Amino acid sequence: MSSADAAPLFAALGDATRLALLARLSTHGPGSIARLAEGVPVSRQAVTKHLEVLSHAGLVRDRRRGRERVWALEPHRLTDAKRYLDRISAQWDDALARLARLVEE
Amino acid sequence: MSSADAAPLFAALGDATRLALLARLSTHGPGSIARLAEGVPVSRQAVTKHLEVLSHAGLVRDRRRGRERVWALEPHRLTDAKRYLDRISAQWDDALARLARLVEE
DNA sequence: GCGATAAGCAACTCCGGAGTTGCGTTTTGA
């Protein structure tokens, strides 16, 4: 995953309401829009938009069941984000180690 | 780190230009604003703003040296972000495991 | 069939993020 791909993913995670929705999905399991809107201080429409942002980032998935639209977690992309952070973290460690060596010499 | 604290951190990572600046700092080491602006297709002022966003998120640190302002990586907060992702990732795994168990029974 | 529930659609406001431009200030170094 390049940095161009990673930016939208982190941007999707960069909102408190969306993180709250992810947390609720994690603790309470899959839920409809109305149900998810109960746990967050915004309107149902706002929740819909946030869920679609998360869906576009690949972090959640929706399934229609009758008149409901049930949203659930999609763990693949979160693993991508973790791997990306691991990679740049390792790069940072290398960079800092090189600097430390330069300072010592 | 709560989700309210994590959101601004991920938001800081959620921009391709900022990720490019972090990558350049990682590979080329610390650098001045003008130097960093060379590697990215925006103006020097835009780079300054991006660096201040990263600084406010705790991801970089600046040091003045004469007429230059040298920016360097600050690895602590990135570790925070990794830990946060690890935590919610574990929560997701738990949630999905519980669901799988429910489906089996 | 009908009221109630769940969600979609569309238009709107508001605000801040991203970027640029112009100009002023400080520091270098020859």
Place this chain on the structure above:
DNA sequence: TCAAAACGCAACTCCGGAGTTGCTTATCGC
């Protein structure tokens, strides 16, 4: 000491994100 380099400040545009409101559509349960 003086031109150039490096940066700060301030104002401006542009656009999209976040949120709301009003209304319509679809579906459930009875």
